[in-house]
Amino acid sequence: MSESTTAPARLLLASASWGRKKVLSDAGLAFETQVSNVDEDAVLAQAEAEHGPQTPAQTALLLAKSKALAVAASDHPAGTLVLGCDSVFELDGVAYGKPHTPEVARERWRQLSGATGVLHSGHWLVDTADPASARGRVSSTVVRFHKVSDAEIEAYVASGEPLPCAGAFTIDGLAAAFIESIEGNFQNVVGLDVSVLRSLLAQAGVQIIDLWK
Numbered sequence: 001m002s003e004s005t006t007a008p009a010r011l012l013l014a015s016a017s018w019g020r021k022k023v024l025s026d027a028g029l030a031f032e033t034q035v036s037n038v039d040e041d042a043v044l045a046q047a048e049a050e051h052g053p054q055t056p057a058q059t060a061l062l063l064a065k066s067k068a069l070a071v072a073a074s075d076h077p078a079g080t081l082v083l084g085c086d087s088v089f090e091l092d093g094v095a096y097g098k099p100h101t102p103e104v105a106r107e108r109w110r111q112l113s114g115a116t117g118v119l120h121s122g123h124w125l126v127d128t129a130d131p132a133s134a135r136g137r138v139s140s141t142v143v144r145f146h147k148v149s150d151a152e153i154e155a156y157v158a159s160g161e162p163l164p165c166a167g168a169f170t171i172d173g174l175a176a177a178f179i180e181s182i183e184g185n186f187q188n189v190v191g192l193d194v195s196v197l198r199s200l201l202a203q204a205g206v207q208i209i210d211l212w213k
């Protein structure tokens, strides 16, 4: 009987986020990337039409799943595991994504000053050898902000940093100056909780130590 050969695990990050790539790289993981180009608004609109309003955490997991499945649908070498992620910031029960414009970022920071919110990052892992076994988890981190001055808000908005970021802030960038404390995983605020990835890999029969560079 021929020995069954198991292809080595290969991690494919379905994300364009430089922050997520840095988290995986800093955690010593070997990985490749393929952007999903999922239409997040369309995915959300369909989910809400079919299942009603989604909570911020449900939104993050749904979009992470959509990104992972979109990338997993193309051809991949044996052993490929596709990880999709999505981050949503929740403030007073309302979900916020990227501000995109200075006007929205300014308004968002007027709300963030002195406030406490939750950054939810959805994680979805697809084993391309067994897509039906896909699974996911949300990691949530409480973020408390200092009160910030109008001059600080104007300078931060002018930096451009908040515009492409869920919640209009980065914890590992200029906005670090405005964050008083967090409760939960730090990297999760950047967009990827490596301990959640470890758990999802284990469920797929892969040890994270096997992915260390």
Ligand SMILES: Nc1nc2c(ncn2[C@H]2C[C@H](O)[C@@H](COP(=O)(O)OP(=O)(O)OP(=O)(O)O)O2)c(=O)[nH]1
Pocket: 014, 015, 016, 017, 018, 019, 020, 035, 036, 037, 067, 085, 086, 087, 088, 098, 164, 165, 166, 167, 169, 170, 171, 172, 173, 189, 190, 191
């Ligand atoms: N470096 C850094 N990035 C952050 C932080 N908070 C949010 N972000 C960024 C990471 C993601 O690029 C973006 C969240 O948007 P998404 O989850 O939709 O990911 P994005 O569209 O950037 O890429 P993807 O959809 O995964 O291809 O916000 C932070 O604290 N640090």
